[in-house]
Amino acid sequence: MSDTLTTDILILGTGGAGLMAALHAHWRDPAQKILLVSKGMLGKSGCTRMVQGGYNVVLNENDSLQAHFEDTVRGGSFLNDQDLAWTLVEDAPRIVRELENKIGCLFDRAPDGRVHQKAFAGQTFDRTVHVGDLTGIEIMSRLRDQVFAASIPCLEYTRGIELLTSRDGTRVIGAVLLDIQTGEFITVKSKAVILATGAGPLMYQRSACAQEKASDGVAMAFRAGAHLMDMEMVQFHPTGLVVPGSRLNGALLEEGLRGAGAHLFNGKGERYMTRYDPDKMERSTRDRVSRAGYLEILSGRGTENEAVLIDVTHLGAEFVERNFTGMRDRCLRIGSDLARERVEVAPTAHFNMGGIRINRDGFTNLEGLFAAGEDASGVHGANRLGGNGVAESTVYGARVGECVAGWVRDRPHDEPATDQVLAAQSAADRLLARRGEENPFIVRDDLGKTMWRKVGIVRDGPKLAEAVSDLRILRDRAERLGISGGRRFNLSWQQALDLANLLTAADLIARSALTREDSRGAHFRSDFEQTDNAKWLCNIYVARDGDGPKHWTIPVKLDKLRP
């Protein structure tokens, strides 16, 4: 069969959430055995590594937690769980100081020596700390160094493929893993499992995210019976690069550019934001700026590459070179000089606001299952502010780690049922054995197109219904994949596994989007253009019911701020 490992705390994912969870669990109780699992390399995988702009946190005496909270909730169109949003802003100052003073990140300083906080779009105060415009490299490598120092073991290039549950299905007691490099399965018995796989809207044709992510955590949690929430809320970032025929297509130009005063032009040279948000213009929230760009392109006012243009040249070439070195390099690589010319951009799928329902300490509805970071939901509501993502993953990673280290004490291990383990293994093995006519990479592309066109930035009932049936066809095609090669480090087998989870998550997104008959934040329905607070100020939940999903709604608790 396969190896069986036993641990107290199993953490799937090694982004900001996973590593903060591991460190905080270890610091709280070094006696607990922790096992980290990464689909890529430790410190080098996931989106936290790709964080560019920075980290929102209230540090200045002229700023306030209340202001950060209100920005977050207004930005989220009041769909946020206010308890979770408040916890984010309240914990962020402590956690960012911990990153600086205990973990060792050295955030940028202003000339007077104080920590520098830059402007981000959608916010009332300049509160984003950063390391140049490539902040994630610093945060992830310093976190990795502390994980090394704490000697917390990590299985790299290993992915969780299924959660293991107790017989009655109410408790999570471990997981089945697949070592990508050897192709061997590993069964892990664990008192607690923390999902920190970073979700990721990679089922869209243009996406900014780390390429190995595939909504694995959300799909596994769904299959195990976890409650998910706000799945329809997918964030599109307005300024993704346009590089047809390259994976660089959809890669981000960071938020700070708009924060610093970037202008956006359509193909006819008009500053089109005047038509969409004349007050805030380009510094409006991501949902509005994305929708504006999308509509410009759709109505034929884009460039010939179906893009709009970002312009920072008026800020001065020297300013851009100094403050946006990373972004300029990225553009230079494809032959455009951001400091001196306009660069083609278009919206790109960026972030899942929806995901697993948690409380402030990362508990889910299943005993033993915890979640943090992008896998979770509720913090951002219908739209995430730039700079609140890495704050979420580090704040909630820390909280769940801290809490779980206490929670697992004196709990017994459960013995996984052999048939469950074998079922997970043979499901994966069946994919490897597929000899059909469909190329997994092409099915994946077609999924991307369907989601982009029918479950994208501007949605409507008929298109969403079509998407649901298209997804059924794509699932059938995924049954007829042809996979060649062996078990060891076979990326086309991995692609087949990714595809299965992406199809699951895509279906949940499309159905939730069909359910929500109003427009709010990132979710825009051209057949229900208004935000309908009377009827739709509620979260859409979904959980597995037999083989299909079951939806229900619960009104948002507005105990701290009302629209």
Added chain:
Amino acid sequence: MAVLISERVLKPTVSVQRFDPQTDTKPRFESHAVEVAERASILDALFALQRGPIPDLAFRFSCRVGMCGSCAMVVNGREQLTCSTLVKSIGPTLKIEPLRNLPVVRDLAVDLAPFFAAYQKTLPHFTPRADLDPKEFYRLPHDRPEWKALNHQPQCIDCAACYSGCTLVTLRPRYTGPMALHRALSLIVDPRDSRREERLQLVSQEDGALRCHTLGNCHDVCPRGISPTQSIERIKRMAILAPFRRWFGRSRPSKPAANAA
């Protein structure tokens, strides 16, 4: 320049190393003409192989924007960050091999364990000074020596290109290597850290900075434009001066007063 078919498509011939140390006695090369967009990266060319002729080709990547440092390989004899290097900057034929000085897991993917093992010997993690105020950000005014002394080179993405390109690593596998030394310097000059001297001693040993012959290969291949050589030279100078500095009591940074907000 690669062969230009139409304005927007290139058709380079890409030859990649295939090797499974479990089953093969030696590596072989497999070569295909692929079609890629004009602004395609080398990594895009590998994706084109994966979609078509070699679906089970093994290689590493994650961010595809030059931030994670997973995708470095040797292309036509030189280390390249494949996601950040355009096919057309290389030419009509590409020969792609895994990084050197590291064991191959399969095809183009190496095992970075020795690279990180060497790194871990350099006390690579931050250890705060006992008098560091956890509630403040250490003041670092730009006109002060402490700020100027910081390692202001671009951020390292631990891609191991320098480790692969370093002749000394090939000759002396025990050598710490350029990246670990470069990063050690960043902490040695960090006024917030408490183990700077210990670290300096650790990395200025025979298998550390002293081993470097300043050939500068690391700088030539670093995709981030870092000169590890320059950092290593600084370590050497600091190691020579350390006894004197201890003598004059200057190795500790300025008083905690600098720490007030």
